[in-house]
Amino acid sequence: MKRSDTKKMEQILCIYCGNHRSPSEEHVVQKSLGGNLITNLVCKDCNTGFSTIDQRLAESSIFSLARVGNALPESFPAYLGGxxxxxxxxxxxxxxxxxxxxxxxxxxxxxxxxxxxxxxxxxxxxxxxxxxxxxxxxxxxxxxxxxxxxxxxxxxxxxxxxxxxxxxxxxxxxxxxxxxxxxxxxxxxxxxxxxxxxxxxxxxxxxxxxxxxxxxxxxxxVQVCPDENHRAIAKIAYNLLAVCKGAEYVLQPEFTPLREYIRGNEIVHEPLQGSEDVTVDTRFVQSFPYGPSAFMPSDGHTVVLGYSHPTVFALVTLYSNFTYLVKMADLDLPEFQIEVFEFSIDRTTSRRLDLREVYQRRTTPDIQIR
Structure with missing residues (x-):
């Protein structure tokens, strides 16, 4: 959606606070990560509140070096934090x-x-x-x-x-x-x-x-903040689900715990087991071992929305090698269409992939990734 079209919109149903307010452009995958898919389902107040976790995901996370190392000089300025x-x-x-x-x-x-x-x-x-x-x-x-x-x-x-x-x-x-x-x-x-x-x-x-x-x-x-990084990753999954299913869908009560977690209102930590342990809320976001995504090979970012009864989930892969499982809500659904999206790392492309292309990428050896 063009910026001029945003100004013409009077109010939207914000997918975070649930109020009808003026829209603000929100990138599904953070602009600082090279995302270019924009949604107008978030109000300005909620969007502004995410700036800190978005910046830290880009500059102070386990893949910050990969982000800076992959950023072409002509794409956009990328900086390592700390x-x-x-x-x-x-x-x-x-x-x-x-x-x-x-x-x-x-x-x-x-x-x-x-x-x-x-x-x-x-x-x-x-x-x-x-x-x-x-x-x-x-x-x-x-x-x-x-x-x-x-x-x-x-x-x-x-x-x-x-x-x-x-x-x-x-x-x-x-x-x-x-x-x-x-x-x-x-x-x-x-x-x-x-x-x-x-x-x-x-x-x-x-x-x-x-x-x-x-x-x-x-x-x-670089000081890494896992809770803030995980909240920003969960936001990617939640934003994309809202794009695919609509604001009313993600505002169902079953998504409230995830929504409040993303907003930073409800962070839950287990007691520390040792002095070297780091407290992280793992109720919604869990990381996979480092390496290419087993489900969706890509040289950019990918998000897979899926359903395994009773959980609506997402697989978020950033910079090809960092994959996270996001558990979004438990619902009793008769069916759920799998959605697969691919995002560039230089703000140029984003597209929905059909399952046939996904199958071909997973089964064809040495396939050239566009």
């Missing part, structure tokens, strides 16, 4: 981002380089993009000018990797300060504020030095 750091040729730690096809880019940063005494520390710049460096300088100048620099978040990190305090431009044009302690971060702010007018005068009209990140070891720290 803290990503590398050592510069001079032996200093720098904040970097990992993007399409595992490309490493130095984030724009201004750092206080500490030297062995009696050499005084100095202010230095680092980054891979001159335009982003200008944005960083402009934002720092604005925040120092209006007194908001003290409100920039201080990210306390490893003492070695955070030895040189630095202020960094994140990709959403927000700033953070990395330092070995809160006190060092505050001290860096004071130093930067004190010398900023001199620095700002020097960089105006000058050619800022930028450099690509040479090959080397990158330290990656």
């Amino acid at each position: 803290d990503n750091l590398r050592v510069s040729p001079e032996g200093r730690w720098e904040d970097v981002r990992i993007t399409n096809r595992m490309k490493v880019e130095i984030l724009p940063q201004i750092r206080l380089e500490k030297e062995p005494e009696p050499v005084p520390p100095r202010i230095a710049f680092a980054g891979s993009d001159p335009d982003e460096m200008r944005v960083l300088i402009s934002l720092v100048d604005k925040k120092i000018g209006n007194g908001a620099i003290n409100k920039v978040f201080i990210k306390v990190g490893d003492p070695i990797k955070s030895k040189d305090p630095r202020i960094v431009l994140h990709r959403h044009k927000d700033l953070y300060i990395r330092a070995a302690s809160q006190a060092e971060g505050e001290e860096f702010i004071a130093v930067l504020t004190r010398v900023w007018s001199q620095i700002y005068t020097q960089v105006q009209g000058s050619q800022l030095k930028v450099e690509p990140a040479p090959p080397g070891v990158v330290a990656v720290e």
Whole structure:
């Protein structure tokens, strides 16, 4: 459905809150994963509430590396979440981002380089993009000018990797300060504020030095949140079921536990068995062993909607090798048509597959996948 058509629609029955409200475009498979199939069955308030779990599914999940590694540079920007750091040729730690096809880019940063005494520390710049460096300088100048620099978040990190305090431009044009302690971060702010007018005068009209990140070891720290990842996967199955069956179908009382789970209102954890265990609500989503889907071979994402009395279920496969079973509801149905959908990873295609093609893919060796 086109964006202009969405604006013409006055109200829809939201498949999450059950209220009649203005629609919001919701991707069945998250846009950040390359999905392009859009449904208009979700209201804006509910859709906005899913942004965090969608982002973490894309950037902080067990397949985030596969997402970044498979993303073509011309498709859309893909980033790995978490803290990503590398050592510069001079032996200093720098904040970097990992993007399409595992490309490493130095984030724009201004750092206080500490030297062995009696050499005084100095202010230095680092980054891979001159335009982003200008944005960083402009934002720092604005925040120092209006007194908001003290409100920039201080990210306390490893003492070695955070030895040189630095202020960094994140990709959403927000700033953070990395330092070995809160006190060092505050001290860096004071130093930067004190010398900023001199620095700002020097960089105006000058050619800022930028450099690509040479090959080397990158330290990656990604915090995976299984509950949020599983909720986002369950949302894929629920969204597609709503597309196939309609809003009234998925708003049946039998789907209420799943719906509330996706919304984050009812998360159930079993008691921990050991100190190394991680609590995960497995009532609705369970992962299969890593490897190609046994049911639907594909080089993208696939979702299979099925029914095995009494359970309506889905098999969600992401990036060809990560498959999840989603148990959606128990219903007494006389029949249920199996639905199989395939989604690209670059926002180009999505289509329903007929069962004959599914059979051919499963039985024909070395079949070429389109």
